[in-house]
Amino acid sequence: DAKTTQPNSMESNEEEPVHLPCNHSTISGTDYIHWYRQLPSQGPEYVIHGLTSNVNNRMASLAIAEDRKSSTLILHRATLRDAAVYYCILIYFGNEKLTFGTGTRLTIIP
């Protein structure tokens, strides 16, 4: 299975943009790039996903490198409620076996 590499932790100031990187050098052509986050004492929640093109939704933006070997989750204006563990995972369409890894713990500084 293709693996992802994320920094263990990051800090950002409140109301500033946050760029969370993810490396996936062994990604295959049919792997979707998904981001989830887990707030304290809650289950993971979906943030965004993409295949090749950059994606935007109400929560975040996903920037995918042209060679697809890396991606960046962008929170445009971090709030204290964005403090969470963020997981970048690759999901092959039709592959039901998922591996989340340990993610990036994002701390927001007031």
Added chain:
Amino acid sequence: EAQVTQNPRYLITVTGKKLTVTCSQNMNHEYMSWYRQDPGLGLRQIYYSMNVEVTDKGDVPEGYKVSRKEKRNFPLILESPSPNQTSLYFCASSPLAGVGSGELFFGEGSRLTVL
């Protein structure tokens, strides 16, 4: 409200006493899955189900059983719990049998302690 519901949310039990953690979704999703979360190990998949009567092992299936007799329910069964099954458990569902382009919806978690 669309949701994945797990019960119980908290449970303390003793070694060897069979228990079942229930999971129910009201979104008519085909795909359901169980994960356990342990400090430093992230989320690991236990079992998953593509549809009714179709289940398969994830990365850490030992000591667990599942069944999918109805589309909405996917119970996790610990026939003879042991202390190394003390963990936080999450159930998830997805509208697509292949989850690549779909969104996973997670329950709130069930914290299990086995003494």
